[in-house]
Amino acid sequence: MLEIKSLCIKQSKQALIGGLNAQIAQGEVLTLMGASGSGKSTVLHWMIGALDPIFSATGELILNGKRVDQIPTEQRRIGILFQDDLLFAHLSVGQNLAFALPNEVKGQSLRRQVIEAQLAQIGLIGFYDRDPATLSGGQRARVSVLRTLLAQPQALLLDEPFGKLDAVLREQFRAFVFERVTALAIPTLLVTHDIADIPPQGRVLQIEDFQHA
Amino acid sequence: MRIGLPLIVARGASKGSTLLAIGLICIVFLPVIPGLVRMGFDFFQISHWFAIWQDTQTIPALMATLSSTLISGVLALALSLSIAIEKYPSNAWHSIVKRLPSLLAMPHAAFAIGFAFLFAPAGWLARAIAPLMAWDSPPDWLTVQDPYGMSLGIALAIKESFFLLWVMMNLLGERHIAQQITVARSLGYQRQQIWRSIILPQILPRMMWPFAAVLAYSLSVVDMALILGPTTPPTFAVLVWQWLSDPDPQRQAQGGVAALILLLVLLTLGGVLRGVAWVYQRATVDLDGLRQPNRFSMLSWLYQFGVLISFSLMILLFVWSLAQSWFFPALWPDELSIKAWLNADFTPFKTSLWLGLATSLIALVMVLIWLEWGPQRNNAWLYAPLVLPVIPLSAAQYFALLVLHLDGTVMGLIWSHLLWVVPYVLLSLVGAYRQFDPRLMLTAQALGYPRWQACLYMKWPLLMRPILGAFALGFAVSIAQYVPTLFAGAGRFSTVTTEAIALSSGGNRRTMAIQAVLLMLLPMLAFALAAIASHWQAKHRRGLR
Structure with missing residues (x-):
């Protein structure tokens, strides 16, 4: 299970995200929605341990009962997929x-x-x-x-991974990714601005709900 | 839809303006060729080779040149790579990169003078440890001007490591590199292994030419070698330069042949470099999935030490220029005073100023015309002066000037600087220029402006920040020229660079320090003014920032 506990992200004293709590079960894909520039990728960068130094964050990230937000990226065992394939x-x-x-x-x-x-x-x-x-x-x-x-990551983060593909390819690729994630039974956080990306019966968080705390 | 560049070129470029662009550049480059050809003829006359071989200075000079060049190249690469591996990406990286501009703006000659002030037997370092060693006179050190060119090599390495790091910074700025590092870390790898297996194989091939420029510079440097290099015999570059300046035509021809030997040495080093790169690229990447821990890196500390040395010697130059009397082993002058400054000779400063301004302005106009109307492809040859040794090119220039009776004239002097200023201005401007959105140009032309007006009122003002930066760089390059100034100027013009070097053989450190400080300040002022001017232009235009 992947758990975010009371995450707050600030940019020079100005709060960007406040009081974000989330739990993602094994095999579940939770979607974090928001317009571009809303700070959803910033949450993702915090989770992977690559937060831009202009931000400061408080809160805890817990993966399978172990706190991981203080350890370096390479020890977190969290996988990430970006919009670009980055081969x-x-x-x-x-x-x-x-x-x-x-x-x-x-x-x-x-x-x-x-x-x-x-x-x-x-x-x-x-x-x-x-x-x-x-x-x-x-x-x-x-x-x-x-x-x-x-x-063999124990959790997966998806940063608008379908954004750059054309419509037909997108449909196929989405199905491909979700099928693999379910097979591995790991918690997954999907960040997107496109409603069509949300998996069937998937839970959704709106980033806007955490921005006026 | 994005409209490609070729369409717009087809619309606006007339044959006449293309010819003008090519013609202007040819004025800079073509006259060098006859001199090179003549040296080429001398090259096949066995008597010159015999004379070079007979000279007892030749072999030790070549040795000193080779060792200083290799130390400079290898150490500069090691220092810059190790600091990048250790610190990129991190908060510390930003502060390291922030210091680069002032370190790069420091002219080589001023750097060498400061380096000597710091490390020479009567230098500040010896003074600092004198109380411990109970010295009351300078120690018998060989810290500068050692026969193997080691101090020259180390000083060059420190200075060039900043240049290589700056090149790396530009390559690393590409977004996909930072993301690739994140991906590799999320796969469980640590910093050093990521660099070895992912980053270096991608950026090293693109650092070949900058590295070749470092080798070419170190191989043929004269101004730094006169201060830090061995004396009898000097480095090969200095020896060649002495032969070329000899009144005896036989000696001059011998110098021409030796200048080509310098070129051959560079080509050989380039061949070796290619070989190493070939082996490196074919070395099998061992992907056994073993995640390896970081190791302690000593070299990255040495880089920071080099930065410390560089800033210390800048301060030391200032202090020396104000020192009334400063005898060994005092750590601080007995008295500071601006008296020497009031009596200082500002003629070289004024010469440098007008020469630098004129040269960089002409170069800028040429480059803008070239970028707008010149051919878009196959422009790599324009950068040749940056990866070739200075001496043969400068000697060939001098030959052309003699034939045209333009040696020792203002025109000849400005022309001689252009061969190095034009490529640097082009290099610094080409990226921003080619990235300029062609749709903007199309819009302006659709509104009825001819191409040159669209450039004058829209494109060049929009590109003002990179244009001012390129202008400042051109100015700095012109200020730093030593060999071309002496050759083309026929000794009639004294700039801060030539004056500072000329004073280095005399005894008055204060007057030398003053010229070195002026030399150091000129490019810094140029870069500062460029930054202020573009900031002022962008004050009410957020889109220009």
């Missing part, structure tokens, strides 16, 4: 995924096997050695999701 341009598709794969999977050939199996599952058979730049937008988006999930 590393100097690595092949497979190497991008190998970067995420935990060290517990040992041996070069086994690591490659695991990644190739995963690629096959998302319909990208034989893409291990491909240059990410030669992939279509939809393919890159899927590789990016796979990279995030391969690291």
